[in-house]
Amino acid sequence: MPLVPHTKIAIPPLPPEFVERAALRAELDASVAADMALVCAPAGYGKTLLLADWSRTSPGVDTAWVSLDRDDNDPRRLWASIVAALAACPSVPDSSRLHGPWVWRADAQPEFLAELIDALGALPRPIRLILDDVHELVDTEALHGMQILTRNRTPGVQLVLSSRLDPPLSLPRLRLAGRLWELRAAQMRFSVSETTALLEKSGLHLTPAQVDLLHQRTGGWAAGLRLAATGAAESADLDAFVTQFSGNESSVADYLVGEVLSGLPADVQDFLRAISISEPIPTDLAAELSGRQDAGRLLDRLERQTSLLSPTGCQRDAYSVQELLRAHLRADLHRQGVQRATDLHRVAARWWAGRLEPVQALDHAALSQDAGLLKGLLHQFAVPLILAGDHGPLRRALATAGAQAVATNPWLALISALTHFEAGELRAARGDLRHARQSWPAHGSAGLSVLRAVAEQFSAGVAQTPPSPPKFAVRDISELPTEPELEALARLSRGTTRLERHDLAGARVEFEAALHLSRSHRFDYLTLQCLALLAGVAGSAGEVQTMRALSVQAVAKAGEHGWEDSTWSGAAMAMLAYSALMRTDTDEAERLATQGLALGGAASSPRLRFALHAVQGAATFDLGDRAGGLAQLQQARSEFGDVSASAEQVGSLAMLEFRAALLLGHSAAARTVRGWLADRTSDNAELVVMQAWTEATGGRHEHARSLLRPVLNGAVPALLPHTLVDSWLLETSLAVASGERPAARRALQSSLAVAEPLDALRPFAHAGPGIRELLVHQHGSFGASDAFAERAIAAGAGGAERRAMLSERELTVLGLLPSMLSLDEIAADLTVSVNTVKSHVRSIYTKLGVSSRRLAVLTAHEHGLLTSTLRLG
Template sequence: MKTAVPRPPPSYVPRPRLLVALDEAAAGQVTLVSAPAGYGKTLLLAEWATRRPELTAWVSLDEDDNNDRRFWAAVLTALDRCAAVPADNALHDLALPGLPSRDPEFLALVADAIGTAPGPLRLVLDDVHELTAPNPLHGLASLLRDRPPGLHLVLSGRTDPPLPLARMRLTGELHEIRADRLRFSLAEAGTMLAAADFRARPDQVRLLVEETEGWAAGLRLAALSLREAEDPDKFLAGFVGSGRAVSDYLVGEILSRLTVETRELLGAVSVCDQLSAPLAAALSGREDAGAVLSSLERETSLVLSTGEDRRWYRVHPLLRSHLRADLQRQRPDLIVRLHGRAADWYATAGQPVSALAHARQGGDPERIAQLLRQQATALIADGEHAVVREALDQLGDAQRGSEPLLALVAALIATESGDIATADHHLAEAASSWPSDPSSDLLALRSLVRSRRAIVAGDPSDRARTADEIGSGAATDPELAPMAMAHDALGLLAERRLDEARAIAEAGLAHARQQHHIYLVALGLVTLAAIAAAEGDYRRMTRLAAAADAELADPTWRATVGAAWSSTMRAYGALLRAEPATCLELTSPDVPDESAPQLSDQLFVLRAALRGAALSDIGHGDEGLNELREARAVAAGRPGAAEIPATVALLEHRTATLQGHDTVARSILRWAEDELGHVGEVHLLRAWQLARLGRPAAASDALVHLLDGAAPVVLPWTMVEGRVLGCQLALRGERRPQARRELDHALALSEAMDVLRPLVIGPPEVIDLLTRHMGSFGDKESTALRVLAARNALGTGTQPVSLTERERAVLNMLPTQRSFDEIALDLTVSHSTVKTHVRALYGKLGVGSRRDAVAAARRRGILSPET
């Protein structure tokens, strides 16, 4: 078990000096135990933990803990079982979010809960070198940074983890125990040899320590060999004079001392990284395999048992590598059979990933094909696409192409990565070998693959052709039924039947969760995010898209079209919230990723448009306009949802207008008229154009078609833009009550949709109206403050203002009715000091009066919300 403290073998040599070294860590320090394999780190910490077991929470890390949820699940389980954590502590009931290491609230809850424990608490993370993924390392770094005073964190590994150790070393927060301290001394080596029933002379001990440099594993193996050696001095002379590596020599010596039967058993089990007694029996053909492994653990430490009930075994890596290499040289036929036995055992145990791994290592195409026939759809539903793809690749074109089921599976895998050309090739393979009387399951799978291909390629005509077929058949496959339901939901979404689309998408998501198919859960969340976008609930869209990314935060998900859509929707939400930097981060990866999915034209256009608008918002107008122009060129005349060209038109027209490119803006309007027809977005573009030409009455006439609902809108947030323009036009016509009503409408829509950008980059006269009416917006006041803060963050029309603490305190008092004398009394300073700070504020804000200072500060978003 990952959270059980390992049990030292009977031959273990206690090392009091190192226990003292561990106890020397000062309060608040983190202990790092770092040394290569075989230096006894785990057993040392296990001995230390058993001295105060009630204070110790233990986690044995492995590569699976690069899955962020698994890492934090193990940490919470260890803390949950620690006696030092009271029964009423929040750690016992803490729920795991989708991506714990990127959830500040969760990380804070963990630290706070640990901090409430009544006494000291130790958390040992063994084999920390196994953590390589960014997310768990980020979470661990956060725990290091915010660790409560009572927590003693111990990190043990073969290499230093990529954490801020240098800074901690400089600040005295790091207590280190490294290989030089872990090396066995002469006295400890002598004790080890004696424990192995070999009474060594001082010179023999010294020779062994010198040659092994106190390496615990080497000494242990040498001690076992010396116990059996007829002439210990001859053994030592051969050992010293040998040119082979110490580990190779000692492994050879150990094997020569074991019985033939034991060597054969170890050879048979060496094909597995870890194994249970039943698996060892299946591999070796010996019913007593578990007993033999248990005996080897007690007597030699060459085998280690793990888990709470010690059911899993692991052969020492040195010995295992030697055994496998020896098998490969002498019995390659046996290697194939052993991997076949392991594959069959894992398949029966319901572990298809391990089964396929051994079938592939054994090079058995028929076993691979049989496993894929039985498990491929379940593996796809679980997100194990790389496993399926590698197995299909090993089969080759001939075998895959001759079997329609395998060809369809290959087509589905290619489709999920956006590789439509390869998907079409595999669909053609399936067609060429299609049976005359196909089963209902085969028909349903073909329907689903065709449908997914149409959706991913953005081909509405092909999707319509397959809609009836998939709706009737694909749901017969329980593994992929949620994918079929997502197809139905997207079809209803295209028809604007939003309530029905949401209902069927939620049913598909519930089904996927019930079956624990995490890939299909992520796809279901993406589908619901798309429906939320169509409803104008961009806050929910962003939350659902983020939940999809957190559900399956690994390279397999990032290599799929579903992940591309989820990141795009998150970028879309960020742009609408006036967070262009986040939008760019989500649409412009720093390093090209070869595993990234291939994007359909629709997805490329949308991402390019978002990127272009974000670039414009941060001041790179020309670069942004180029991105938007390219997006429009790709979108022109292509079939698909109207949302894509509508988004491009609104974003590019606004960018072109702000940059003063009126000719470009006129061409965008003409393009939108051809692409979109009589929709609200076209009327908005026309109204923008007329307002730009100084024709406010004509602009208002064009805008009314949008605002009164005569022309349908494609994008819900178009209404926010319309209300902002309506406010501007009313101000130009000196219709201030109407302007205020339009501003109220804009704020209400902004709050409901989580759309700030139209106001943030809005006209100065609209922002001036907003700042002058601050304090009168009621429940929309917080949205108004968000607009001003975002506008200030973007630097729209202003330069950042740097205020001292005292100047900020005075500024916060200016909106009140207090006189300067009363402000001075409140702040316990003199009247002249207040006047000095006020003069400084006027200068920094570029104003000449108290009222103007308040308005300017609100406009820049630097006045505290409490005022």
């Protein structure tokens, strides 16, 4: 038999940049339960190095290694190499038949292999035979010999095959018999951490984002990562190289052609080029693109035999091509002629459109260079995409259609306007709307009118100055086409119109109908809009719990789809922040306002930014930095300027700033705020209450009460539900100051009744000491409002500092003071002397600044140190 070079049967050395893969080594260790192992993956997945490392780290088993090549299709050379590798194992005794001599006769291969198998069976220790690059064997006789070797089970010998393709060795039969263990490409892909290690060992130190990008581009393909490392090391602009690295990079292309594609038939390579335009590639689309009826079988065979593709979806009816390979195939397709590529994209666009997959359809249409096809698909899919929130593909398609096409086509202009409005690009949106008006047809369709109505309302909604009523509004549902997306938009338009007219019930009906349609047809972005709008309606109606619940749903929907930067998510965040402020959850209000300001929606909406800044300022005020909080409120209003906003919004934020200014004694600042609100709204209760507060602060109590009467009897409407709480509390204070205790108690009862469903605790937190004392005195007599009254007593009481002043024992004694127990009985209850109790009581009086037990209990309740029910005579 021929002489065998030592390098052919030596375990290959490991390069310096080799990354140990302990998990895969452990899997290979587990393969010994099967007498045959197959490691199968395309070129460059690290098969050889993995097996070499495994061999070097397995001291308990001798390894015979053979590196196969094309010359081994000569059976005489093949078996000479295998016998030489086996004989070189240290555990093979000198007396073993493996040491030869061996004589090969072409007509006696079965006898030769029988003798070899007998010799292996006589070995005293286990041995592992690794045949690397089995895909090189294509000769019928050589493969027949391998078939004989695998068919015969040899105890103590494990056969390990490494191949780029599944070898023709009856693998299904071996699997069924439980004799085959397999390691495939999916398991051999590098993880992100292994990718980082490989690049660093190659002298390349990248940011985590750059590593993630290369890992994504290569799919964890070791050869691709090594080629990237080599190219990056030679590049003058590392960032640009990493960003642009693809299968069209010369070193990658050379490797793919030389090591991956060259072994495939020409028709298969052409098939791969054709299907490379789509990711993923469904089997039916592959058949359309390639014209091959056997496309499904070919995809399945390529996946099983080469691992160049991987199935996606539970039905295995679509495939994904490795990204670098796909990029190379697409570039190669264009090199063979742009026309074929555009024709394939046209086929793909129509195929996806027929399956109502608008994102893929538009993306392919944009690459088809077929303007008519693109416009037709935009007419078909643009509105559903807007409502679903898939604005990116829509923007790409509109950009491909071109500015001229958009400017002269009212449908495209309106779609473009809506996408710009949603992105906060107001100038571009208004330009599109202007083009739509200029190109408006004499007899537009109902669907076109719906689009314009919504676009006009968007424009009015973000106007910097008070807008004139939009010329287009959808007033009658019978005007609409039957398409659910257009009906949903019409409902949104009608609801917005009714909301502007303060028809809350009508607005709610329309928004709920739009919400039902959006959920039925998975228009997720419209769902977010409807939830935010319905939350606003609930807030305006004083349904605070409903407002909070809908706002939470809106924020969750935004988070689910990555729409946190939208104005709708920001609006829901602002409502949650304002609600938290009013229920004196001040830390949460400050957190939500700050979070909302950090998102993109506030940057594109002056109204939203004003609301969030104002809540943030009010929270700062309530947290103790009163001067800083007022300054933030004033700055928010100054930055807002003359931007148009609803009366409710300006009223709520003006009330926050006015009250802060008045509490700090800044009467001039308070007058400025009232003047600002008066300039922007007509007669309302908020303006009256502001004036009454001012009069009361100046000691003109009777005048203040006369101002309040039309507010309290409903003659002057309020912009905000909370304003009536402030009105009744002011009336309570004025009645207390006038010595009218019965009137004060009735007013306080009214304030609690109004405040409880609104969860409005903040007005009580800023109420005067007279109201707080009355709350404590009357506690237990408010009936159904008693629990809320207790919360009102504790609201903003600032008891933390006083609580820190009292010792644990003093707090215990304080907790017993509201009871009817005498000091002697308290001492007995605590098992201490009465003198000790008296000492604690004196300390409590000193720290609370009071002189009696009754005042101590009152003060403790005012500062949230007691929450039990009071019974004071």
